[in-house]
Amino acid sequence: MEDKSAKQAMEKGSPRSGSKNFSQNRVSAGAPPESPVVLVKWYDYAKWVLERVESFPKNQKYVLGQRLSNQVMEVLELLVEASYSREKRDLLATVNRKMEVVRWTVRMCKDRNLLSTAQFTHSARCLNECGKMVGGWWKAEGKKISP
16 A cells, blocks of 8 residues: 555655655666666656656647656666766766756746646755766766776
């Protein structure tokens, strides 16, 4: 019973959908075991964003909604590419910049009342968590290159 209410809370973007519940719907069952954790978490975040965009009013769905969806999917593509690439640092720096654009787009959605305060808070937590992981990955890749 608890899992059902947690899932419903996440779908609605309620305060209960904080980072603790963020990974409950993980795609990890279908992801290869070597997938970076940040890739799996971003996949979950992308699903969440796409679900929110579906509820945007028609006049904003094709302005901010489409832009946000494209940005989130672009970050996902870059994370997949980075997970397979030998030269990760440049890709991860690009991911970091694109995530910052997502942050500002989400903020615009909140300011236009397209996202509730709870949804905005959930998004900010997810973005911060993924951002820290990307930063750590970027630093780790730099240490591999250094003599």
